[in-house]
Amino acid sequence: MFARVALIGMGLIGSSMALAMRRAGLAGEIVGAARSAATRDTALRLRLADAMFAEAAEAARGADLVVLATPIGAFGAIAAEIGEVLEAGAIVTDVGSVKGMVLRDVAPHLPLNVHLVPGHPVAGTEHSGPEAGFAELFENRWCILTPPDDAEAAAVDKVAELWRRMGAKVEIMPAQHHDLVLAITSHVPHLIAYNIVGTASDLETVTQSEVIKFSAGGFRDFTRIAASDPTMWRDVFLNNKEAVLEMLGRFVEDLTALQRAIRWGEGETLFDLFTHTRAIRRSIVEAGQETAVADFGRRQPAQGE
Numbered sequence: 001m002f003a004r005v006a007l008i009g010m011g012l013i014g015s016s017m018a019l020a021m022r023r024a025g026l027a028g029e030i031v032g033a034a035r036s037a038a039t040r041d042t043a044l045r046l047r048l049a050d051a052m053f054a055e056a057a058e059a060a061r062g063a064d065l066v067v068l069a070t071p072i073g074a075f076g077a078i079a080a081e082i083g084e085v086l087e088a089g090a091i092v093t094d095v096g097s098v099k100g101m102v103l104r105d106v107a108p109h110l111p112l113n114v115h116l117v118p119g120h121p122v123a124g125t126e127h128s129g130p131e132a133g134f135a136e137l138f139e140n141r142w143c144i145l146t147p148p149d150d151a152e153a154a155a156v157d158k159v160a161e162l163w164r165r166m167g168a169k170v171e172i173m174p175a176q177h178h179d180l181v182l183a184i185t186s187h188v189p190h191l192i193a194y195n196i197v198g199t200a201s202d203l204e205t206v207t208q209s210e211v212i213k214f215s216a217g218g219f220r221d222f223t224r225i226a227a228s229d230p231t232m233w234r235d236v237f238l239n240n241k242e243a244v245l246e247m248l249g250r251f252v253e254d255l256t257a258l259q260r261a262i263r264w265g266e267g268e269t270l271f272d273l274f275t276h277t278r279a280i281r282r283s284i285v286e287a288g289q290e291t292a293v294a295d296f297g298r299r300q301p302a303q304g305e
């Protein structure tokens with residue numbers, strides 16, 4: 001599909017893309033950029049790339065596809081670096097967890113003859129770095145593309161086809177809508193996980209050993225999410241501020257209602273909510289990932305309804 005793909009950032013997502021593209025034979029040549037010599041050496045040892053560069057511009061030179069796969073806070077500076085060397089007709093895409101900011105930070109640095117097609121594979125783990133990647137990561141998972149209004153259809157189709165050939169299902173939506181949906185499905189859940197693990201570790205009565213010892217409960221699932229990369233998640237919250245604050249406001253209101261229900265012994269309120277949420281989980285599992293991101297929020301009938 002592409003003669004030379006440049007992966008800027010060779011962590012979990014960059015390395016998974018390299019492996020998935022190699023497996024499906026989608027790129028003539030894969031090159032990467034990583035600032036640290038250790039990452040460049042690891043990427044070459046694992047055969048993720050044919051060549052690794054310290055500078056993003058060196059990797060992007062001559063590429064017909066450039067993928068930004070660093071934490072999103074670095075996108076603006078990288079776009080400024082590569083803007084001058086990009087080939088006419090090249091496609092620039094990204095895998096960032098927030099999409100409005102790509103149009104804000106990346107688009108202004110790109111020449112008019114280069115196509116920008118922002119993307120977000122809604123697939124990942126709490127692990128990071130070049131050794132964390134695996135070719136199957138995107139299989140049967142959604143990849144959301146948020147092309148600007150004036151994007152060329154052929155470039156959007158090509159990026160969509162790339163993701164399909166890596167095993168993903170593709171959905172296209174406006175960047176602002178993406179950021180609102182992902183705020184409640186991904187960003188706020190991560191914030192809750194970071195917060196609850198922080199709160200538990202702060203409690204004077206809960207010693208470190210007790211947190212570890214009794215973490216077989218719900219807390220353990222939160223610790224997995226709370227182990228996610230600090231730089232990446234700092235950047236997500238700094239760059240999806242409005243949507244996260246909007247969803248957090250609603251979350252706090254609903255939490256306060258639950259607090260009241262517990263205080264006043266309103267068992268029915270608790271039971272009804274828990275029945276409803278159980279039905280949501282079951283519908284997601286039954287759908288086997290088939291639930292479209294855009295459908296999130298549509299109320300599912302509770303058991304027996």
Ligand SMILES: NC(=O)C1=CN([C@@H]2O[C@H](COP(=O)(O)OP(=O)(O)OC[C@H]3O[C@@H](n4cnc5c(N)ncnc54)[C@H](O)[C@@H]3O)[C@@H](O)[C@H]2O)C=CC1
Nearest residue numbers: 009011012013069070071072074096097123124125128129
């Ligand atoms: N981790 C996840 O589960 C998912 C992450 N994403 C998005 O993918 C992007 C990458 O995330 P991961 O692969 O998980 O991160 P990672 O931490 O595994 O890898 C990021 C890589 O970028 C490098 N890097 C950082 N700043 C750089 C710079 N200025 N120039 C060149 N390289 C630089 C780091 O050294 C690292 O090798 C992020 O924007 C994130 O929002 C999207 C979907 C899932």
Ligand SMILES: O=C(O)C(=O)Cc1ccc(O)cc1
Nearest residue numbers: 097121122123124125126186
């Ligand atoms: O590990 C998990 O459960 C995740 O939620 C992975 C993830 C993290 C960030 C994204 O933008 C998409 C997926």
